Amino acid sequence: MTQLESARAGIITAQMAQVAADEGRSTEYIRQGVADGTIVIPANVNHKNLKATGVGLGLKTKVNANIGTSTDCGNIQSEEEKLQTAIEAGAHAVMDLSTGGNLTQIRRRIIEQSSVMIGTVPIYQAGCLAIEKYGAIIKMTEEDLFEAISEHCADGVDFITVHCGVTRQAVKRLKEQGRITNITSRGGSIMAAWMELHDKENPLYQQYDRLLAIAKEYDVTLSLGDAMRPGCLADGSDRAQIEELITLGELVKRAKNYGVQVMVEGPGHLPMDQIEANIKMQKSLCENAPFYILGPLVTDIAAGYDHITSAIGGAIAAAAGADFLCYVTPAEHLALPDTQDVHDGVVASLIAGHAADIVKGIPGAMERDIKMSKARAALDWQTQAELALDPVRFKQVHNARVTHTENACSMCGQFCAIKMADDYLKK
Amino acid sequence: MTQLESARAGIITAQMAQVAADEGRSTEYIRQGVADGTIVIPANVNHKNLKATGVGLGLKTKVNANIGTSTDCGNIQSEEEKLQTAIEAGAHAVMDLSTGGNLTQIRRRIIEQSSVMIGTVPIYQAGCLAIEKYGAIIKMTEEDLFEAISEHCADGVDFITVHCGVTRQAVKRLKEQGRITNITSRGGSIMAAWMELHDKENPLYQQYDRLLAIAKEYDVTLSLGDAMRPGCLADGSDRAQIEELITLGELVKRAKNYGVQVMVEGPGHLPMDQIEANIKMQKSLCENAPFYILGPLVTDIAAGYDHITSAIGGAIAAAAGADFLCYVTPAEHLALPDTQDVHDGVVASLIAGHAADIVKGIPGAMERDIKMSKARAALDWQTQAELALDPVRFKQVHNARVTHTENACSMCGQFCAIKMADDYLKK
Numbered sequence: 001m002t003q004l005e006s007a008r009a010g011i012i013t014a015q016m017a018q019v020a021a022d023e024g025r026s027t028e029y030i031r032q033g034v035a036d037g038t039i040v041i042p043a044n045v046n047h048k049n050l051k052a053t054g055v056g057l058g059l060k061t062k063v064n065a066n067i068g069t070s071t072d073c074g075n076i077q078s079e080e081e082k083l084q085t086a087i088e089a090g091a092h093a094v095m096d097l098s099t100g101g102n103l104t105q106i107r108r109r110i111i112e113q114s115s116v117m118i119g120t121v122p123i124y125q126a127g128c129l130a131i132e133k134y135g136a137i138i139k140m141t142e143e144d145l146f147e148a149i150s151e152h153c154a155d156g157v158d159f160i161t162v163h164c165g166v167t168r169q170a171v172k173r174l175k176e177q178g179r180i181t182n183i184t185s186r187g188g189s190i191m192a193a194w195m196e197l198h199d200k201e202n203p204l205y206q207q208y209d210r211l212l213a214i215a216k217e218y219d220v221t222l223s224l225g226d227a228m229r230p231g232c233l234a235d236g237s238d239r240a241q242i243e244e245l246i247t248l249g250e251l252v253k254r255a256k257n258y259g260v261q262v263m264v265e266g267p268g269h270l271p272m273d274q275i276e277a278n279i280k281m282q283k284s285l286c287e288n289a290p291f292y293i294l295g296p297l298v299t300d301i302a303a304g305y306d307h308i309t310s311a312i313g314g315a316i317a318a319a320a321g322a323d324f325l326c327y328v329t330p331a332e333h334l335a336l337p338d339t340q341d342v343h344d345g346v347v348a349s350l351i352a353g354h355a356a357d358i359v360k361g362i363p364g365a366m367e368r369d370i371k372m373s374k375a376r377a378a379l380d381w382q383t384q385a386e387l388a389l390d391p392v393r394f395k396q397v398h399n400a401r402v403t404h405t406e407n408a409c410s411m412c413g414q415f416c417a418i419k420m421a422d423d424y425l426k427k
Numbered sequence: 428m429t430q431l432e433s434a435r436a437g438i439i440t441a442q443m444a445q446v447a448a449d450e451g452r453s454t455e456y457i458r459q460g461v462a463d464g465t466i467v468i469p470a471n472v473n474h475k476n477l478k479a480t481g482v483g484l485g486l487k488t489k490v491n492a493n494i495g496t497s498t499d500c501g502n503i504q505s506e507e508e509k510l511q512t513a514i515e516a517g518a519h520a521v522m523d524l525s526t527g528g529n530l531t532q533i534r535r536r537i538i539e540q541s542s543v544m545i546g547t548v549p550i551y552q553a554g555c556l557a558i559e560k561y562g563a564i565i566k567m568t569e570e571d572l573f574e575a576i577s578e579h580c581a582d583g584v585d586f587i588t589v590h591c592g593v594t595r596q597a598v599k600r601l602k603e604q605g606r607i608t609n610i611t612s613r614g615g616s617i618m619a620a621w622m623e624l625h626d627k628e629n630p631l632y633q634q635y636d637r638l639l640a641i642a643k644e645y646d647v648t649l650s651l652g653d654a655m656r657p658g659c660l661a662d663g664s665d666r667a668q669i670e671e672l673i674t675l676g677e678l679v680k681r682a683k684n685y686g687v688q689v690m691v692e693g694p695g696h697l698p699m700d701q702i703e704a705n706i707k708m709q710k711s712l713c714e715n716a717p718f719y720i721l722g723p724l725v726t727d728i729a730a731g732y733d734h735i736t737s738a739i740g741g742a743i744a745a746a747a748g749a750d751f752l753c754y755v756t757p758a759e760h761l762a763l764p765d766t767q768d769v770h771d772g773v774v775a776s777l778i779a780g781h782a783a784d785i786v787k788g789i790p791g792a793m794e795r796d797i798k799m800s801k802a803r804a805a806l807d808w809q810t811q812a813e814l815a816l817d818p819v820r821f822k823q824v825h826n827a828r829v830t831h832t833e834n835a836c837s838m839c840g841q842f843c844a845i846k847m848a849d850d851y852l853k854k
Contacts, residue, residue, distance in 0.1 A: 071840030072830045099842045127842065137841070138851065171852070180800045182848040189844035193851035231844075232800030233785065233793070271793075272746050273786040298742065298782035300796040300803070303811070304820035308778050311735050312742045315725065319699050333803070334821065335828040335837045351735050355725035358660065359700040366660070366698075369727040373607045373659030376727070376760070384730065393731035394761065401762040403499045410762045413498030414564070415526045415554065417616035417658075421609040424565065424620035425598070 002219040003041045005259045007034035015041045015052035023059050024363035033057055037252070038288045040261040042093075042117045042221035046156035051115045053092050055263065056290040060362050061318045061353030064119065064292075064326045065091040065346050066337075068098035069106065073336040076106055082342045083110055089346035090389070091327070095119040095161075103128055108155055117158035119223060122148040123187045138193055142203040146210065153214050159221040161265065162211060163191045164204040165247040166227035171195060174228060174240035181231030184268075188227020208251060212258040221261040223292055224248045229268030232300050236270040237278060249285035256287070263290040263324065266317075270296040275313055279320040292324040293317050306332040307341075307348035314349055318356030325349045347390055354389070379407040379418055429646040430468045432686045434461035442468045442479035450486050451790035460484055464679070465715045467688040469520075469544045469648035473583035478542045480519050482690060483717040487789050488745045488780030491546065491719070491753045492518040492773050493764075495525035496533065500763040503533055509769045510537055516773035517816070518754070522546040522588075530555055535582055544585035546650060549575040550614045565620055569630040573637065580641050586648040588692065589638060590618045591631040592674040593654035598622060601655060601667035608658030611695075615654020635678060639685040648688040650719055651675045656695030659727050663697040664705060676712035683714070690717040690751065693744075697723040702740055706747040719751040720744050733759040734768075734775035741776055745783030752776045774817055781816070806834040806845055 006013050012027045016034065019041055020027040033039030039056030055062050065086035067079050079098065086094050096110045096118060103125050111118050123140075126148040130140035152160055163185070171192050174183070183189040195202055204211055215222055228244040230236040248264050255262035264286045267278060275296055282291050296313035297306055310328035318325060329337040329345035337345065357365035368387060375383035381398065388394040401410040408416035433440050439454045443461065446468055447454040460466030466483030482489050492513035494506050506525065513521050523537045523545060530552050538545050550567075553575040557567035579587055590612070598619050601610070610616040622629055631638055642649055655671040657663040675691050682689035691713045694705060702723055709718050723740035724733055737755035745752060756764040756772035764772065784792035795814060802810035808825065815821040828837040835843040 072837040181804045184844045186842050186844045189847040193847050196851045233796050300799045302778045302816045308738050312739050315739045334825040351729045359698050369660050372727045377608045389729045398761040410499040415613050417611045417613045420616040420620050424623045
């Protein structure tokens, strides 16, 4: 039985118990959320060393780090390093998006070494094989795609991105819309281009039950991809995007009826004032399924710093109800991220998620800030470092620049406001 | 005449014309805003090489970089370097917050070398002198404080932070409140501690007209400091903070009546869901005077990355109407910032301001993102670099990791969605 089927049968699985313990929620809260489909626990029966994590309503906002080779960069070692970096920095999930080298080998090594949930985009593997077999990604067959999906699921992948909602109707609406950046989802562009070239409906939509059967066998959570996500602010919340979202809502319902866990992916690039509306719309159209978002980036001009544009959008989105943030690294729009980019991307997303968790009232979130603030008021640097999101960085910056004023830091020295207030303004 | 007096007399000054040209607004729009006090143009008559910049309603969100020595770190050279770094990164203002070394010499060198407006906190100089003369900051006299203010104004400082609103009543409310972090404003803590020790009212409040007369002589803009700004999320929007804000509103009115330009400083640390309310409250209580904010930081646990927590809060605040963002660097809460921190802090705040300007409908803001997105869709890397917030960083990351796929980047290589969509999904 999948986690969803178990929850509906009233069973508390080991994974639900783990999630409840981690989140400070009752096991019944978790079971009910999984049964309702407002919480997913991506946990492939074949991912042996996984520590189960929940994603959804009332839980801590989770962060995913994308790693993986490209046709230009990366090898197994570099991606294994990125995996460790992401986990150490605090990522709750890692997606292997490899498109270069021996994909099967890389994926299996990553699953084997990961205690956090692993996601993939199987169409990339089908695309790589199509380049080898037929000379072009676009020449892949429907069977190639389903074979890749089956292989990923059997290997132990916990969630897969599948662009099931990019229907012919959605592509028609895209063309009628007229966009600046067309499609910028990699998997989505392959799917849509394939449909155009072969004059066929999306096989993942048309044979959705076949997909559900594969996912159910291993309890793989479907992450319904948003092929039509806006690639720039000007394309935000347009008819193509919302057309696809409506379809994703229908597919959420079918997945749940089938006993398959499901979440929905979202934008992308959005002006700040459209973010909350996007989250509310997704929740409404998709029966409150967990929402997994990429960004949203709140400006298009900051390449080199898109972990920051994404942290701004991600915090607003998470505060409005988004459950799962896919990190964006400083290398986004420019190059394949390196290990430092991976670290910085995870930290930026964790900040966004935590800031949102405070206002969402997630158990324990505000308490940590209060503890930190008390340590700060006491000029207790050791406790501050321990409570910091990144204790290594904390100590590095603090210790590098010496102070001669007891307990103060080098920024204020003798002008330390806390010492001044302590001396003269005690209550 | 000050800019404010000129505006009221119907005169378009050279500074107003400069601001109008930079902002894509009519000179009459700027004149009216200055006359109403919703726009300030901090421009000391003695700051000779200043390029005038406007701050306020309907104008681009501005960014300030704090530099300056501490009692532990820094010298003239290092602060001159930070000044240049801040200006090159795009800061619209720089505050010299020096508290170590020869303050007068540092300040004069910085004013001399700065084309952007310069702000200071004169009480720091009075504090330094008091250490020299009497052995303790707290022993400064009222005359020491006014002398420091006069010297800063005569030297050509464009705006000064003065903590006029920390009255005995505000301190009483602070004590009745009971806070985790008491006062964390440096100048505010000195002022409040001084009042307690000497059992006197705040001289900047009591002799406010004397302060106004000095400011008016050089057309120095008052930046009414928020001594009671929350130093942690838990202290946000409390009675002490709002008590001071009410007084600042009264002082705004008096400054405007006197013909002195004035803006108001704001928090600080705030949970995300209190930010908009803070901005609206300031605007309402302070007759829509420009609002100059520090952060707000949306979590207390991310020291080492507080440029990011501040960018999140700053973007939300600016979108809600804040006009001027004081940057926060990655070194905040840990150490005096170095040159790299200054650069990174400016960029993060510029991102926040620009993201907000898009949704505030500031002329030209969205247009830049559209141009960038068109260049991105055309895979035109040269134009993208030119339009980027930081072209140097853009090229550095993009060029460091080579690609073998024409026009693509190393992230996607042959899986470039834009190429795929171009080939098969042209409208």
